[in-house]
Amino acid sequence: xxxxxxxxxxxxxxxxxxxxxVVLALFVALIFGMTVVKISNGHMMEGFDHQPRTSLIPxxxxxxxxxxxxxxxxDEEEGQ
Amino acid sequence: MTEANAYEGPVEAQFGDYIALLxxxxxxxxxxxxxxxxxxxxxxxxxFLAFCSILFIAIGGGASGALNMxxxxxxxxxxxxxxxxxxxxxxIGREEALALGIGLSILSVMMLGLAANWFAAGFLAFTIFFxxxxxxxxxxxxxxxxxxxxxxxxxxxxMIGWACVTGGIGIESLLMFALVFFWTPPHFWALALFMRxxxxxxxxxxxxxxxxxxSTRRHIFAYTLVLAPFAIWLGLTSxxxxxxxxxxxxxxxxxxxxxxxxxxxxxxxxxxxGYTVEKRYFRFSLYYTFLHFLALLAQGWVGGW
Numbered sequence: 563x564x565x566x567x568x569x570x571x572x573x574x575x576x577x578x579x580x581x582x583x584v585v586l587a588l589f590v591a592l593i594f595g596m597t598v599v600k601i602s603n604g605h606m607m608e609g610f611d612h613q614p615r616t617s618l619i620p621x622x623x624x625x626x627x628x629x630x631x632x633x634x635x636x637d638e639e640e641g642q
Numbered sequence: 643m644t645e646a647n648a649y650e651g652p653v654e655a656q657f658g659d660y661i662a663l664l665x666x667x668x669x670x671x672x673x674x675x676x677x678x679x680x681x682x683x684x685x686x687x688x689x690f691l692a693f694c695s696i697l698f699i700a701i702g703g704g705a706s707g708a709l710n711m712x713x714x715x716x717x718x719x720x721x722x723x724x725x726x727x728x729x730x731x732x733x734i735g736r737e738e739a740l741a742l743g744i745g746l747s748i749l750s751v752m753m754l755g756l757a758a759n760w761f762a763a764g765f766l767a768f769t770i771f772f773x774x775x776x777x778x779x780x781x782x783x784x785x786x787x788x789x790x791x792x793x794x795x796x797x798x799x800x801m802i803g804w805a806c807v808t809g810g811i812g813i814e815s816l817l818m819f820a821l822v823f824f825w826t827p828p829h830f831w832a833l834a835l836f837m838r839x840x841x842x843x844x845x846x847x848x849x850x851x852x853x854x855x856x857s858t859r860r861h862i863f864a865y866t867l868v869l870a871p872f873a874i875w876l877g878l879t880s881x882x883x884x885x886x887x888x889x890x891x892x893x894x895x896x897x898x899x900x901x902x903x904x905x906x907x908x909x910x911x912x913x914x915x916g917y918t919v920e921k922r923y924f925r926f927s928l929y930y931t932f933l934h935f936l937a938l939l940a941q942g943w944v945g946g947w
Contacts, residue, residue, distance in 0.1 A: 574654055581657030592694060596757060599690050 655733040663711055663728050663739055664704030664746075671931075672703035672799045678935040679803025679818055682881040682942040687758075687807050694757040695806045699799055702750035702766045706795070708743035709774035712736050714782075717844040723837060743774070758806035765805050769798040783845070786852040793826025794819075800935075817876040821934060824869035828862040828901060829927040835859075835904075836917035836924070859905050862923075866901035870894040873934060881938060883946035889937035893930050900926055 676699045680692055687695075711718065711729050719730035728734040747770050755763030773795035782788045797819045804815035834841055834850045835858060841848035849858045873894055877887035900923040907919060 578655070578657045578660075581660075592697075595690055596694055599688050603688055 653733060655728060659728040659733045660742065663708045663734060663742060664701075665707030665710075666704075668707055668796075669700050669703050671796070673700045674932070675818070675822065675935055676700070676799040676803035678939050678942075679800030679815060680806050681803075682814070682938055683804045683807035683812075684880070685807040691757050692806070695754060695762070696803070698750045698754040698757060699766060699802050699806075701746055702754070702770055703799065705743050705746035705750055706770045706773040708739050708746065709770070710778045712739040712743055713774070713778050715739075717783075717846060720844040721840040723840055747774075754802075754806075759809045761809050762802055762805040765798065765802045769795055769802065772798070783847065786847045786849045788847065789827050789830045789849070793823050793830075796826055797822035814876065814879045814881045817872055817879060818938075820872040821869070821876060822931060824865055824872060825927065825931055828865045828869070828897075829924065831858050831862050832904065832920050832924040832927060835912070835920045855909055859907070863898075863901040863905040866894075866898045870898060876938075881942065881946060883941040883944070885944065886934075886937040886941040886946075889933060893933055896926065897930055 673696055677696050680687070680696065711727055714724075715727075715729040715736055718724035718727050724730065729736060729739050747767070751763050751767045751770070754766050773792070777788070777792040777795055781791050785791075800818040800822070801811065801815040804812065804818070808815075831849055834848045835855060842851045849861060853861075873890045874887070876882055877890050900919075903919050904923055912920065
């Protein structure tokens with residue numbers, strides 16, 4: 563005899579629990595898929611992280627494009 | 643000998659009963675019209691995000707269905723058409739339906755905001771509020787125009803689909819709204835004509851009960867006349883085209899003809915043949931919206947004007 567015989571309740575609820583498991587798994591997959599799509603289609607998602615980074619400093623004359631080639635800023639970051 | 647742990651309580655809800663709480667048949671209409679709204683809208687959307695958006699609009703629709711079943715469980719228990727629903731059947735408690743409705747409402751709105759944009763999400767929140775509070779709680783039991791107001795909630799999904807892509811409202815999406823909005827009353831009043839006693843037993847002020855069946859027949863015909871120009875007008879916008887216009891012209895002619903037949907009949911004749919004309923009209927009204935939106939979809943596929 564099994565140590566803990568399955569309660570009849572568990573049998574009755576199996577369908578419900580399996581359904582919920584499937585729904586939750588699909589939800590996780592959906593969130594993952596949305597994340598992948600957003601990151602691969604999205605714009606730059608880097609934010610300020612209490613550390614000046616060259617990629618976040620706008621280039622002169624262009625407000626949007628990141629400026630990775632400003633030597634002064636790079637030096638500043640390395641110095642920290 | 644009986645099992646010591648045998649459970650003698652009431653029948654327990656299965657997973658399918660929770661799905662039934664979300665009114666899957668209404669959801670299928672929501673999914674279809676929202677999809678068409680999204681498909682014909684000008685602009686680009688990632689297919690996966692579009693799929694997610696439709697799904698969350700459907701879940702929002704389901705959530706308002708659950709809230710409706712929570713509030714209306716007393717009248718659902720009286721009406722033959724609805725007494726097998728999970729709450730009146732005793733499978734799911736009222737509180738559980740309320741909790742599921744609120745939970746899924748919040749989830750669907752937040753997720754639609756993340757998948758599409760926050761305008762569409764706000765629109766979905768407004769639709770759920772409109773159906774659950776304005777229609778179900780406030781107006782359904784107090785005015786014979788309940789169906790007209792409830793129809794607005796059912797007419798929002800194509801506008802939400804459109805908003806997912808464009809982030810706003812356009813004349814095309816307003817006309818898609820009008821198409822469903824003016825279609826709903828004749829559709830439900832035809833049902834009320836042959837579901838005779840149900841609504842009066844439940845105390846819902848259906849037009850058939852408050853204004854009489856003669857007046858209901860007049861209303862049905864009048865609405866088919868109001869509906870037709872909006873349906874045709876949609877065909878003249880950027881989402882329309884010759885295919886849609888042809889389909890719409892035929893469907894509206896048939897719909898008006900059906901409304902005319904209903905208007906010309908009296909109760910004696912209707913009762914004698916078991917409401918054949920009314921039942922046929924109700925069935926046709928289902929095809930009416932489906933084919934209109936299908937025509938929009940096809941027109942979008944082949945290109946419009």
